[in-house]
Amino acid sequence: MRWPADAYRRHELPERVLQFGTGMLLRALVADAVDVANRAGASAGRIVVVQSTPRGNADTLNAQDGLFTLVERGLENGKRIERTRLIGAISRALQADTAWDAVRDTALAPEMRAIVSNVTEAGFRIDSRFPARLTDLLYARFERLPEGPPLFVIPTELVPDNGPKLAAMVDELAATEPRAADFRRWLKSGVRFCSSLVDRITTGAPPEAERPALEARLGYADALITVAEPYALWAIEGHPEELRRALPIEAPDRVVFARDIGFYEERKLRLLNATHTALAPLALLVGIRTVREALEHPRFGAFLRRLLFDEIIPATDLPAEGATQFARAVVERFRNPWLDHEWRVIATNQDAKMQIRVLPLIPVFEQRRGRAPETLARACAAHIAWRKQPLELGGRTGEAVTRWSAVIAREGV
Incomplete structure (x- = not known):
């Protein structure tokens, strides 16, 4: 599997998104959105994926240089369609349990603009590891890059008002940090917690019986083939102009920036x-x-x-x-x-x-x-x-x- 020479120069793009979650939904939605924007010349950057649990796809992603194939299958205007595209938006993957310092360093990069999460509803609680890890990253950025550009935190978990709920968890955990009062003030000015809604049916890998024929058509083997329906929506709540500057991935009917996503x-x-x-x-x-x-x-x-x-x-x-x-x-x-x-x-x-x-x-x-x-x-x-x-x-x-x-x-x- 090789990145086409005539595609965008992916290795020259900065890492702009830190993504918690290696699963198929984020590959089919977030990585797809960033890849489409890059192909259109928007320079949306690349994604660093963080594997939050012992089981995940970090090793496989790194072995494939972050590349994977998206297969869209379904109906469009009543007609059966099947499209394949090699996605190049992911730069690398890190394991939170064994490479947390590297995750923190990535969050401190001035080019970093967004943290996206999908840790499931079970992980979206104050007593789980994700809110504490996010608070640690934000505190490090507060100490080392206090005047840096705003950072957008965009949860995609299927929880109503997921942005404000995650902000409340971080604010509560911030009280335990050494410079709690200053940190909490910085959170209000330097971080934007944005609710978001995701909608795309993603079935993941194709049936094993189908894989040989599919890989023969592709001309390469891919352990991360991701099958999804053609329809996709990622609606992000926030100031549209700010979001466009930070994350230029807006696309009609697929990626929507709105002040209210209700x-x-x-x-x-x-x-x-x-x-x-x-x-x-x-x-x-x-x-x-x-x-x-x-x-x-x-x-x-x-x-x-x-x-x-x-x-x-x-x-x-x-x-x-x-x-x-x-x-x-x-x-x-x-x-x-x-x-x-x-x-x-x-x-x-x-x-x-x-x-x-x-x-x-x-x-x-x-x-x-x-x-x-x-x-x-x-x-x-x-x-x-x-x-x-x-x-x-x-x-x-x-x-x-x-x-x-x-x-x-x-x-x-």
């Missing part, structure tokens, strides 16, 4: 996540294994579309035209012929997801339309039948759920 969060939560959650019990009761199979089912596919377009969208405050366009993209993503997204996986933590994602839509729909959302009511009845636990629903929808529950008990789904 719109993107609500759009994903309601149109994608709520659709998944509302339909999972019904699909499992019917015996449909994957989301794609549900779309291909003549009755279930129509049911899904009614739920999404006729009931969920009207119950949101999203602009109608943009919501409809995004919903069409969601349906296309669900139909991805390469993706086997199983309903049993989607239904993990179903009760909590139902409360957060789906149930708040029901009273809004009732108020706006003056009737129960019949498709949502049937989905709620299926949830009750599958979980064998009641839902607290009143009004017209409560009556509709009771009616549908009786139908399911009498006739099945």
